[in-house]
Amino acid sequence: MKILDIYINGFGKFHGRNLTFHDGINIVYGKNEAGKSTIHTFIRSMLFGIERQRGRASRNDLYSRFEPWENSGTYEGQIRVEHKEHIYRIERTFQKNKKEFKVVDETAGREIEPTKAFLDDLLCGLSETSYINTISIGQLKSATDEGMVTELKNYIANLNTTGNLALNITKAAACLKSQRKELEAQMVPEAARTYTSLLSEIRNIEKEISAPEYENQIQTYQKLRVDMKTDLEERQAEKEELIKKVARGRQVLTSNQFTDHESIQSYSQKAKAHYDDYMEAQAACNRKPRKIASAISLIIATLLLCSTGIIYYMGESNYFSAYYGVDLILLLSIFVSSALIFYLIGLILFLRLRHHLKDMEMSGKILQEILSRHLGDTDISPDSIQAFQNRMAEFTRLCSAVSKSEAAISQKAAEIEDLNKKLEGCGVTIEIQQKSQWELEKKLDHLSGCKTQAEGLKHILAENDRIREEISAVDLALETMTNLSSSIRDSFGLYLNKAASDLIAGITGGIYTSMSVDENLNIFLNTKTKLVPLEQVSSGTMDQVYLALRLAAATLIQTGDEKMPFIFDDSFVLYDDDRLKTGLKWLSATYTNQIIIFTCHQREAQMMTANLMPYHLIEI
Structure with a gap:
């Protein structure tokens, strides 16, 4: 596989950054903090997520x-790779809320489903x-030569034992043995015997409580008492x-000065x-003949009085005396009496009219x-009287409803009294059977405790079975690991030592011809004349050995x-110029x-330029 180019759209400090890679050697140069580690991690993240x-x-x-760092809305990128004459574009979005992974075959012009088989072939x-521990190569991290020797020994021991950098047989075996001890400590050997004893006790208690003397009458009475209490509460609430x-109805009636049907009927009849x-007085006051008769009587009386004065003034010469004697x-x-009669008639008619007016006003x-109190209106009309009568009918219905509710209250009170008597009787019955109930409850509590304990022991027994299965699996794993480790050591370890030895000869420029490891994992570098222990070589040579091992492991694993x-x-930090040139x-x-x-140095590019070695430089 070959990386063609990458596009970083939100990853660390980079946003919208393109980098193109060529065949052969690509040198990515940048000063410290320029983002080399970010690009390195981006490539790994695009390949593995x-x-x-x-x-x-x-x-x-x-x-x-x-x-x-900025524009956190995008956390994604692309990488284009060439594999088996096809160009693939890998697209990933890393954001947790919209994580996406897509592979496009640009050569075939279609999207590829990223199955495990496809990714295994591509990678x-x-x-x-394996990627981190083989082809992604850094320098030895230990600061001292002694620490570097220890790190190299661990690396070789792991590879030589398992062929996989992610495993360590010794540590794995120790871990499994420790796990086996922990599992054995978790087992409860007395659980089976205790469980059998509890089952026998449970059967005896169940047989005892099934006797007739413990018939469930108390529960029946308790249920009956609960039902009656519920019924009593409902009736009391009703x-x-x-x-x-x-009370609300009486308040309405009282506020309108009513007490019963008779008071409402009396008030209605009174109104x-x-x-x-009012209507009779109004009709009487509106009769015109009486008003006219009263006025005529007063006028006639006045005329008669005037005539009396004239006759008196004329004396015996008046018409009636002179002609009629x-x-x-x-x-x-006669004239005075007639005038008084007509005045009396007019006065009587006037007073009767005044009397009717007073009656109408009152x-x-x-x-x-009445209308203002009950209707909020003072207009006297047939419609108002009809509305008043309707209002009185409503009060009548309210009074009837109140009377019915009072009767219902009396009925409820009788029912409540009856229920209270029944409750008292039920309580007496429960008190009589209290002793049996107490004994039954004790036995039931004990039975419940036994069943709870038995259920817990059942889980313990199941856990014991599971632990035994895990112990068997651990034993099988230890046996399998022991058998396989010898086979792996005899196969992969030999190939690794041979491949690393071939690489060491080239990377050291022939100074050391091969590498060998004895049964105690002591590492020796071979020259034409002697074996040199790893502890006696320089840090740069140790780094070369580390590089050779990584390259050999990568070649064998892929x-x-x-x-x-x-x-x-930054794998060549410890290399001097000659060693770097050779490498x-x-x-x-x-x-x-x-x-x-x-790299954060320019000497790699300068040295390749000086020695006419082709390379592609990328500056960041």
Whole structure:
């Protein structure tokens, strides 16, 4: 496989950044903090993805450390690779809420489903752990020569034992043995005997409580008492509601000065009588003949009085005395009496009219007060009287409802009293059987405790069975691991030592011809004249041995004809100029696949230019 180019759209400090890689050696140069580690991690993340850790581990995991510095809405990128004459574009979005992974075959012009089989073929069979520990090569991290020797021994021991950098047979075996001891400590050997004893006790208790003397009458009475209490509470609640309803109705009636049907009927009849009086008085006052007769009587009386005055003034010469011989005194008496009669008639008619007006006014005031109180209106009309009568009918219905509710209250009170008597009787019955109930409850509590304990022991027994299965699995794993380790040591370990020895001869420029490891994992470098222990070589030579081992492991682990690009991350820091020149020449001549070198120095590019070695420089 070969990396063609990458596009970073939100990863660490980079946003919208393109980098193109060529065949052969690619040198990625940048000063410290320029972002080399970010690009290196981006390539790894595009190939294998990023998994967000949980809890405290997420604070400083790979996902958090390389979240975009700006424009955090995008956390994604692309990488184009060439594999088996096809160009693939890998697209990933790392954001946890919209994580995406897509592979496009640009040569075939279609999207590829990223199955495990396809990815294994594309990545030459490497897992992320194998990638990190083989083709992604850094320098030895130990600061001292002694620490570097220990690190190299651990690396060789692990490879020589298992053929996989992610495993360590010794540690794994120790871990399994420790796990076996922990599992044995978790077992409860007395659980089976205790469980059998409990089952026997449970059967005896169940037989005892099934006797007739423990027949479940108490529970029946308790249920009956609960039901009666519920019924009693419901009836009391209904009674309280009826009392409130009656109180509200009585309050309405009392506020309108009513007590019962008779008071409402009397009040209605009284209002009707006032209305009849009002209408009668109004009719009487509106009769014109009486008004006219009263006025005519007064006018006639006035005329008679005037005539009496004239006759008196004329004396015996008046018409009636002169022609008819009527005595003057008699004539005056007749006129005066007639005038008084007509005045009396007019006065009587006037007083009767005044009396009707007063009756109408009084009845009107009473009616207006009644209508204002019950209708909020003082207009006296047939419609108002009809509305008043409807209002009185509502009060009548309310009074009937109140009476019915009061009767219902009495009925509820009787029912409540009856229920209270029944409750008292039920309580007496329960008290009589209290002793049997207490004994039964004790036995039931004991039975419940036994069953709870038995259920817990059942889980313990199941756990014991599970632990035995795990112990058997651990024993099988130990046996299998022991058997396989010898086979792996005899196969992969020999191939690794041979491949590393061939590489050491080239990378050291022939100074050391091979490498050998004895049964105690002591490492020796071979020259033409002697074996040199690893502890006696320089730090730079140790770094060369480390590089040779990584290259050998990568060559052996990868499957298929094509190989992954080698990526060097400041791997040549400990190399002097001669050693660096030899190493670069050897890499250029030996490894024909793509190589990517991240460095913060310019000497790699300068040395390759000076020695006319082709390379592609990328500055960041």
